[in-house]
Amino acid sequence: MFAALAGLASLAGAAGLSGCDELRVADTRDGGGAADEGGLDGGGDPDGTASSVFTVVKQEPDGGSLSSVFGFAANDIHAVGENGTMLHYDGTTWTKAGTTTGALLAKVWGRAPNDVYAVGVLAEGARGILMHNDGSGWIEEREFDDGLSALWGTKDFVLVAGLNGKVYKKTATKDWYLLVTLEKNPYATPEPNVHPDDNFAPVVDSLWGNDGMHFAAACDLDTTVFYRDPSMWVPEYDPVNRKRRFRSVWGPPGTNYNLFFGANYNGVWLVQNDITVSLSLHEERDTPDRINQAIWGIWGTAFDNVIFVGDRGRIMSWHGMDDLTIVPSPTTAGLSAVWGSSANDVWIVGDDMTILHGSIP
Numbered sequence: 480m481f482a483a484l485a486g487l488a489s490l491a492g493a494a495g496l497s498g499c500d501e502l503r504v505a506d507t508r509d510g511g512g513a514a515d516e517g518g519l520d521g522g523g524d525p526d527g528t529a530s531s532v533f534t535v536v537k538q539e540p541d542g543g544s545l546s547s548v549f550g551f552a553a554n555d556i557h558a559v560g561e562n563g564t565m566l567h568y569d570g571t572t573w574t575k576a577g578t579t580t581g582a583l584l585a586k587v588w589g590r591a592p593n594d595v596y597a598v599g600v601l602a603e604g605a606r607g608i609l610m611h612n613d614g615s616g617w618i619e620e621r622e623f624d625d626g627l628s629a630l631w632g633t634k635d636f637v638l639v640a641g642l643n644g645k646v647y648k649k650t651a652t653k654d655w656y657l658l659v660t661l662e663k664n665p666y667a668t669p670e671p672n673v674h675p676d677d678n679f680a681p682v683v684d685s686l687w688g689n690d691g692m693h694f695a696a697a698c699d700l701d702t703t704v705f706y707r708d709p710s711m712w713v714p715e716y717d718p719v720n721r722k723r724r725f726r727s728v729w730g731p732p733g734t735n736y737n738l739f740f741g742a743n744y745n746g747v748w749l750v751q752n753d754i755t756v757s758l759s760l761h762e763e764r765d766t767p768d769r770i771n772q773a774i775w776g777i778w779g780t781a782f783d784n785v786i787f788v789g790d791r792g793r794i795m796s797w798h799g800m801d802d803l804t805i806v807p808s809p810t811t812a813g814l815s816a817v818w819g820s821s822a823n824d825v826w827i828v829g830d831d832m833t834i835l836h837g838s839i840p
Contacts, residue, residue, distance in 0.1 A: 531807040533794065533827065533837030537573060538810070542832035546815045547586045547597075553820040557612075558828050559584035559597045565610075565617055568826075573834060577617040582608050586630040586685075590637075598639050600626030605679075607641055609655075621655065623647065626679070629696065631686040640683035640696060642676075659712055667701040667721050674700075674724075684726045685741075689733040695750070697725035697740055705736070705754050713754070722770060729777035729785075737782055739797075741774025747787055747795065747803065761795070761803050776816035776827070779839070786839045788814035788827050796840050806840055 543561035550556030554570025563579030565587075581602045589595030593614035601608050607623030627641035640646040644661030661681050669677035676682045681698040688694020688706070696704045698714075701723050705713045717723050725748075727741035739760075740748040747760040763769040772790040779785030783799040792808035808814075812830040819825035819839070827835040 531809045531837070532840045533806075533809055533825075533835040535809050535833070536836050537832060537834040538812070539832040544813070544815065544830045545828035545832055545834065546584065547588075548816045548818045548826050548828045549587045549589065549595075550818055550820060550826075551589070551592050553824050555592055556818070556820075556826060557587045557589070557595060557597075558816075558826075558834070559587045559599070560828070560832075563599075564832075565597065576612075579608065579610060579617075579619065584608075584610070585628040585641075588630045588632070590632060590634060596620075596630055596632075596637060596639075598627035598630045598641070600628070600641070605642065607639070609639060623655075629683045629686040631688065631694065633688075633691045635691055638686055638694075640686055642679035642682055644681040644683065644698070646683065646686075646696070661696065661698060661702075661704050661712065662714070664698075664700055664702045664714070664716055666716055666718075669700065685728045687728045687730055687738065689730045689735065689737060693730075693734070693736050693738075693753075695728050695736070695738050695740075697728040697742075699724050699726070701725075703728070703740060703750075705750075715754070715757070720764075724773065726773045726775050726789075727777050729779070731779060731782050733782075739777050739779075739785060739787075741777055741787060741789065743771060743773045744769045745772050745774060745789060745793055745795075747774060747797070760797065776814065778817045778819060778825070780819070780822045784822060784839055786817055786819075786825060788817045788829070790814070794827070804840070809835065 545558050545560035548558045556568040558566040561583055563582040565577040566573050567576040582599045584597050584599035587597040595612040597610040599608050605626050607625055607627035609620045610617050611620040625642045625645045627639050629640040636650045638648055646658045647655050648658040649655045663680050671677040683696045683698050685697040694706050701717055701721050703715050703725050724743045725740050730738040736754050738750045744762045744764050746762045749758045749760055774787045774789040776788040785797045787795040790813045792811040794806040794808045797803045812833045814827050814829035817827045823838040
């Protein structure tokens, strides 16, 4: 499991919705959709015996982890991670852009080069921290009562979320306020001894949307939540497998739900048609240790050109139904996030300060 995000609650220490729709499954549950094997156990190939479209740009075994990457162009990319690390790429070199002492920065995202945000958890008190960059450098904008692990927005608003299901919102006319508190999954059985994050369930690991009216949250233990309108956030729970953990969500711009979710078992899910259709594109439930191997990062250039990254160097690509492929990876380090300026300029970050560069195969 990717150390930085999985350790949100460990870093902190243990410390209203009604109704639900079941997650409807359209294909096999054990093994998921077919995929072409292309690498070792988790997809990583540290010995270089398989050809990879990605190369290792940076890797420091004792350097901590990078948890998120996001940019605006090939020469303007941000990455954040453990120990308050903030990096920037100018098209030539990755350099340190700042640090935040005692913080695990979990996500970075922005609306423009002069309007970039990063969120995380402070080691002291499990409080959330929000950083902002107006183009001249990073500054702390404010703290929140609950740690933050998710971040997304549109031209009209920004959302941050994290521990205890808290989702906060900011608009042009209203500063940060508590938008909604997502409820715990009433059917799931937390395992705090195995997953310390369960002490803070639901943990919103990821937020993303197709537009301002179609977005969703990946809420860790067996839960996804879809936004309908300001008064209705609709949770969906899997009625079959209470061990599933949703870790990431991403979708291309559009006016309807077309959202990909990453989960444990190296799982990939697709939700379409205003959340009336949920498809399991890939799972590896026939291998016991896959229960703790997750897809942490998703990005694409279009609905049918998507890349997924996760634990043990896992990289996969998808180009439409029945076309999901495990891609040879140059590392076995956990991979946490992916972003690109184009299909041929893709960046992946992860454990051990890993930075990979390549293209969507």
